[in-house]
Amino acid sequence: MRLSRLQKNFESLAAEDPLWTVLSDKSKKGGKWDPEEFYQSGEDCIRGLQERLAQIDISLAGATALDFGCGVGRLTFPLSRRFEKAIGVDISKSMIDAANQNANRGKNCQFILNTENTLSFLSPESLDFAYSDIVFQHIAPRYSKRYFIEIAKALKPSGIFAFQLPSHLIHGNPLKKRLGYTLKAIAQKLGIGQAYFEMNAIPSTQLIPFMEQRAGLKLLTHWDYPAAGPNWQSYLYIFQKPTAEQGIE
Numbered sequence: 153m154r155l156s157r158l159q160k161n162f163e164s165l166a167a168e169d170p171l172w173t174v175l176s177d178k179s180k181k182g183g184k185w186d187p188e189e190f191y192q193s194g195e196d197c198i199r200g201l202q203e204r205l206a207q208i209d210i211s212l213a214g215a216t217a218l219d220f221g222c223g224v225g226r227l228t229f230p231l232s233r234r235f236e237k238a239i240g241v242d243i244s245k246s247m248i249d250a251a252n253q254n255a256n257r258g259k260n261c262q263f264i265l266n267t268e269n270t271l272s273f274l275s276p277e278s279l280d281f282a283y284s285d286i287v288f289q290h291i292a293p294r295y296s297k298r299y300f301i302e303i304a305k306a307l308k309p310s311g312i313f314a315f316q317l318p319s320h321l322i323h324g325n326p327l328k329k330r331l332g333y334t335l336k337a338i339a340q341k342l343g344i345g346q347a348y349f350e351m352n353a354i355p356s357t358q359l360i361p362f363m364e365q366r367a368g369l370k371l372l373t374h375w376d377y378p379a380a381g382p383n384w385q386s387y388l389y390i391f392q393k394p395t396a397e398q399g400i401e
């Protein structure tokens with residue numbers, strides 16, 4: 153899906169029901185998420201990540217964290233409690249508006265609307281940590297790869313980039329899925345289709361060499377992370393930017 157269509161889809165879904173657009177639990181559709189329960193799930197997620205990273209001697213602390221595809225700030229706010237500053241970036245204005253309306257849930261957060269495939273507002277080597285959860289699965293790989301390179305540039309040496317991404321389908325036929333999306337896109341072009349989520353994957357066997365060779369990041373570890381649901385093999389990847397002395401072997 154082209155970035156402009158992705159933006160329209162998310163904007164349309166977020167304008168109607170932002171919390172459900174972020175966490176699409178069937179029972180919560182139609183504004184049924186309790187905001188406290190919803191935002192607590194973000195704290196639980198970041199605490200789990202923090203505990204897991206502690207096992208490899210990485211601490212969730214420092215000057216600046218980025219939350220790419222921040223939605224309504226569910227994960228940005230808990231990051232802001234661990235870093236001096238947290239920057240949330242999203243493609244949907246309704247999401248950014250909702251995040252700003254909830255700004256008192258975090259401390260020192262900045263929310264940025266970005267509809268481009270670049271992140272030129274981020275200074276080189278300015279981030280200690282970048283995170284992205286349930287976002288790249290909705291973005292076509294050609295765009296995700298560009299964001300990966302941009303985020304890598306913005307990381308400080310030794311900075312960490314942690315993100316979730318499906319590798320492949322476990323159940324279901326990828327061609328059938330692709331055909332389904334093509335039909336939905338045609339229906340939208342004809343003005344009879346509704347907004348929808350598209351799922352994307354990059355095989356881990358392609359992603360890891362890409363990140364190391366093109367983005368210049370080193371894989372520290374990755375683990376099963378079924379955030380994309382039971383039909384997908386999905387991982388949480390932890391990459392680190394080497395220092396000048398380390399380079400990439």
Ligand SMILES: C[S@@+](CC[C@H](N)C(=O)[O-])C[C@H]1O[C@@H](n2cnc3c(N)ncnc32)[C@H](O)[C@@H]1O
Nearest residue numbers: 162174221222223226242243244247285286287
């Ligand atoms: C399922 S929500 C997840 C939000 C947040 N990461 C969380 O877990 O609470 C996906 C978010 O990614 C955003 N998004 C999708 N494509 C994006 C892009 N190319 N750049 C920035 N944000 C994007 C959507 O607008 C939406 O807010």
